[in-house]
Amino acid sequence: MRDIRIPMVEIFETVEGEGTRAGFPTVFVRLFGCNLRCTWCDTKYSYPPTEADTVMTISEIVSKVCTFHSRHICLTGGEPLLYGEKSLALIEALAELDHIDDLHIETNGAIDLSLFAERVLSPKVRYIMDYKLPDSGEMEQMIVSNLALLREQDELKFVIGSDLDFRTAVEVLEQYPTKALPMFSPVWETMPPRKLVELMLEAGLSKVKLNMQLHKIIWDPAMRGV
Numbered sequence: 561m562r563d564i565r566i567p568m569v570e571i572f573e574t575v576e577g578e579g580t581r582a583g584f585p586t587v588f589v590r591l592f593g594c595n596l597r598c599t600w601c602d603t604k605y606s607y608p609p610t611e612a613d614t615v616m617t618i619s620e621i622v623s624k625v626c627t628f629h630s631r632h633i634c635l636t637g638g639e640p641l642l643y644g645e646k647s648l649a650l651i652e653a654l655a656e657l658d659h660i661d662d663l664h665i666e667t668n669g670a671i672d673l674s675l676f677a678e679r680v681l682s683p684k685v686r687y688i689m690d691y692k693l694p695d696s697g698e699m700e701q702m703i704v705s706n707l708a709l710l711r712e713q714d715e716l717k718f719v720i721g722s723d724l725d726f727r728t729a730v731e732v733l734e735q736y737p738t739k740a741l742p743m744f745s746p747v748w749e750t751m752p753p754r755k756l757v758e759l760m761l762e763a764g765l766s767k768v769k770l771n772m773q774l775h776k777i778i779w780d781p782a783m784r785g786v
Contacts (some may be wrong), residue, residue, distance in 0.1 A: 561649045562619040567592035567612035569638065571621065573628040577774040579688055579715050579743065581662060586632040587625050589654070591647075594638040596668050596698045618653050631659060636666040641676065648679060655682035664688050664715075670701040677709045687714045689740070693728050695721035695747070707732075710740035717771060721747035726759050733768075743771035 569590040576586040592612035616624075625633065633654055641647045655663050664686045667673070673687065687710060692698040696719065710716060716738055718729040726744075733742055744765075746756045753772065760768060 562617065562622075562653065564618050564646050564649050565615050566618065566621070566643060566646055566650060568614045568616045568621070569612070571624045573630055575774065576632060576634060578745065578771050579664070579717070580741065580769075581632055581664065582772075582774055584632050584662075585630040586634050587628045587630045588634045588636060589621060589625065589640075589650075591635070591637045591640045591642070593642050594668070596639070596670055596692065596696075596701060618650050621650065622653050622657070625654065626657065626659075631661040633660055633663045634666060635663065639668050639671060640665055641667050641671040641673075644675065648676060651676070651680055651685060652682070655680070655684050660684060662686065666690065668692065668698075669706060670698070670703060672703055673706045673709045683713075687740075688717060689714065690717045690719065691729070691732060693718060693720070693725040695719075695725050695750070699728070704732075704736050707736040707738040707740070710738050712739045712741075714740040715743055716740040717743045717745055719745045719747060720756055721750045723759075725751070726756070726763075730763060730765070742768045744768055745771040745773065 569592050571587065571589050573585065573587050576582050576584050635651065635654065651663070651665065654660065661684065663684050666688045669689050669691045689706060689710060692702055707716065720726050720729060729744065744756060744760060746753045757770060760770065
């Protein structure tokens with residue numbers, strides 16, 4: 561399985577920029593390709609029509625990860641679960657690394673999680689599901705059955721770009737119970753963080769976490785490899 565080849569974008573070390581592990585030094589493993597085209601996507605370089613510059617075997621990916629000191633891995637994209645069994649094999653290989661405490665997978669909500677929920681057994685593995693809202697242009701692609709598969713260690717992210725997005729996120733949480741931690745992340749250009757906080761407080765969302773992106777504060781938002 562270690563000779564399985566996967567299209568890649570980059571592997572680099574920085575601090576995690578968001579979620580419950582924000583601020584921890586983390587190795588980012590970014591796979592190429594995505595099945596969605598969100599309007600506000602900040603990693604358009606990770607999907608076609610551009611072709612992947614690099615294809616790596618799982619062994620090569622693992623070896624590169626081991627050159628860094630971080631004890632956290634973020635498997636991201638694009639959409640890192642796009643390759644099915646290949647993605648599964650990569651997750652299992654990374655989770656086997658003794659020095660890794662946490663492997664969180666950023667998935668877009670349009671990939672069925674059941675395969676991974678059934679076969680990935682490592683307690684190190686967590687899912688960060690980004691549930692797409694109306695402003696993304698991709699809400700119809702969401703697989704709502706995924707929400708019931710998320711566990712307490714997982715996170716459910718909503719990128720909020722408008723009042724409509726906010727209301728929709730609240731409705732989704734009401735209609736589809738989940739054990740995951742809900743997080744609301746503002747689209748800075750159209751939903752200032754202060755306004756989002758005010759909306760959250762007005763709605764009494766005491767179990768929802770504001771999710772700010774540290775890397776866009778520390779570095780230029782367009783900078784890669786950070």
